[in-house]
Amino acid sequence: MSGDDELARALIAAAGGDEAGFAILWRSLQPALLRYLRVAVGDAAEDVASETWLQAARDLERFDGDPAGFRAWLFRIARHRAIDNRRSAARRPEEPTDSFAGQMPAARDAASDALEQADTAWALRLVATLPRDQAETVMLRVVAGLDVASTARVLGKRPGAVRVATMRGLRKLAAMSAVQERSPQPDRSRGAIDPASGQARPGEV
Template sequence: MPIGARFPQVLQAAVDGLEWAWVELYREFAPPMLRFLRSQGAAEPEDLVAECFIQIVRNAPTFVGDEAGFRAWTFTIARSRLADAWRHTGRRPVVPVADPSEHATEETVAGPEEAMLADAGVTEILNQLTPDQRAVIALRFVDRFSLAETAEILGRSEGAVKLLQHRAVKALRKLLV
């Protein structure tokens, strides 16, 4: 559930070093970030979330924007950390995404979209998409990012994201029929 109108005060309190504010930001942004990293086949998604939050803590004083912008910014950091991890290990995600139900907790499976993604059959179908298509599906339909936010997170144009989304939905239709 978004922080809402209190976001500027919560962010300022976090920048000022108040623990309660960081706890609130972590509770709001870590679970969807973890889902995203898992959907991308991250080898150690929990470790990457921790690394992301270290970077968020360091860079929060320079952030300017609203809650939606902060959310997109955190996912951009997550995608960047994931790319760094792939470069470091010299691999791209070739192993299908692990069954999310193995890791499902109340924090990581909170709504109907997340519950649907935890289903093994759905996971098997999603694993047949390309990593970029899975990312677009996760960001647009599960985490409900706008087209512009998704493009920013993925470092692509809005047109490229539209095309990825179109191809992913087309592939899903074919797989589900």
């Protein structure tokens, strides 16, 4: 049985009140959920994740969709809980939480590859330096694995806005020296190619 089939069966079982089915959903999605929330709310990630799963368990019988839809639904709940947490923290400035600080790209390039291949803590530190809208789209697209349509539903944005925010974030990440050091370097022994002529530039062959 494929992973998708297992999740589909677990989702049906969980919706019917089966605890084992719900446990399968939790084991499958909790790691990505925590990575997203660590960028969204910092040290409060574990608490917000617990609140997210509690609401999901309470409302699951009203959910109607497939595993991909459930993933988007779960992250939408998580985002709302994260927003509530940040508002609460703002009323209690003595207990600050980390927030999104940067932008993240939507296209697959050296930046997204570096994020996927690097250790989690390193990747999250980079994402947290981006503006909030870009950081959210990068986390949901690259880290959580949501498609553009699902990310748009989670964020309440148009798909075009999601693509733009993701691209800007990834480009900003790609320009960071930390990402460039982890990305494969081009072989310069063959020379640089002039994009206008298609020929190698003088002195670079």
